[in-house]
Amino acid sequence: MSTVLKTVNLVKIYQDGAIPVPAVRGVDLQVEPGEFVAIMGPSGSGKSTLVHMLGGLDARTSGEIWLDGKRVDTLSESAWALLRRKKVGFVFQFFNLVANMTVGDNVELPALLAGVSPKVARERRESLLGALDLTDRADAAPAQLSGGEQQRVALARALANEPSLLLADEPTGNLDSRNTRDVLRLLGEVHKKGQTIVMVTHDARVAALADRVVSLFDGEIADDGRIARRRTRTAGEVIDLR
Amino acid sequence: MxxxxxxxxxxxxxxxxxxxxxxxxxxxxxxxxxxxxxxxxxxxxxxxxxxxxxxxxxxxxxxxxxxxxxxxxxxxxxxxxxxEPTEGPRVRDEFFMKLVLAPLTGIADRMALINRQRRHYLSLMSDLNDLLDRTSPTDRVAILLIEGAMLHLQADLDWLERCQEDLA
Incomplete structure (x- = not known):
């Protein structure tokens, strides 16, 4: 299988009046199929800018972005948007659901936009809502759902077009501990099924699910490595009660 | 005891x-x-x-x-x-001593230390995730204790980030 995502010397410079502000300064990143990569780093290190560029939500200043072996940063905005509908799923901190559509329609829409037949789109909607334990919420409006439920819907929506790449920007940033646990479990499950994921997060619990952590600092990759798995038996071995 | x-x-x-x-x-x-x-x-x-x-x-x-x-x-x-009130945790962090003193030794630079420590913390967190998965939801004392350990670890990671911003 071939590399899902590759960037070559990727750079983003924002212009603040007369002053150029470099946000991402030459990032080389390669993500293989099925990999789960967490991107961490202090605020202002360029994490969000990077994933926004990867998802085509922000234009790069220079460098290359390759998706499924195709160069995408040189595409016109509309061609990129078309490709994105088929290949990229996006989850944000604030769920960005369409407020005047039902939960079910929110999930079904991306598949329809990606050009899937209505029958297949409906099947995916049903199976995703089922998998995320949202079947009985299908006809509700997003605003009637809790934050945790809305984020599960956002995740279902992001997966509806069966994207090559799932991008997430602080997906648990706005959730309490219990809802974070739900979203965590789901991310773990889609990853097990082979979904390629690139996710920006501050939350160490979420990052610890990843295979690999890329740490950004001042717009550059400061560290890129795998997370070692160990085995523990009881909480008593990790935790020392006095 | x-x-x-x-x-x-x-x-x-x-x-x-x-x-x-x-x-x-x-x-x-x-x-x-x-x-x-x-x-x-x-x-x-x-x-x-x-x-x-x-x-x-x-x-x-x-x-x-x-x-x-x-x-x-x-x-x-x-x-x-x-x-009587119980003492809070004392910050007596061995890693912090290393971080502050290491550049004097010439053995390792701070960025390398921070990166290695981050990976180590995340691997501990991954352990706690597994542990939480394997703990029955009815075992509430254990769940709370694991969550406590996770919150401490998150604080350590946040602190590591602050150290990186100011020292590295």
Missing amino acids: RLHLLALLAKEPAHGYELKQALEQTFGSAYPSPNIGQIYVTLGRLEKDGLVRAVGVEQSNRPNKKVYYLTAKGREHLTTWVD
């Missing part, structure tokens, strides 16, 4: 093995199963200090067993413990 045993004895007199079982039931998988020898040694010390007293109970076909109960002094000791 002294005060844990006093607290259990405040509820009702018990012999050593009953105390071991009570600790296991209360803490579930959150606490490594206490060693029975250690419990007897602790009870012996409590008795010597006058905080508990023991009475022998006859058993047929077996040696007498000792049932322990709390003395007035023991209860006072326990009350003091419960009533």
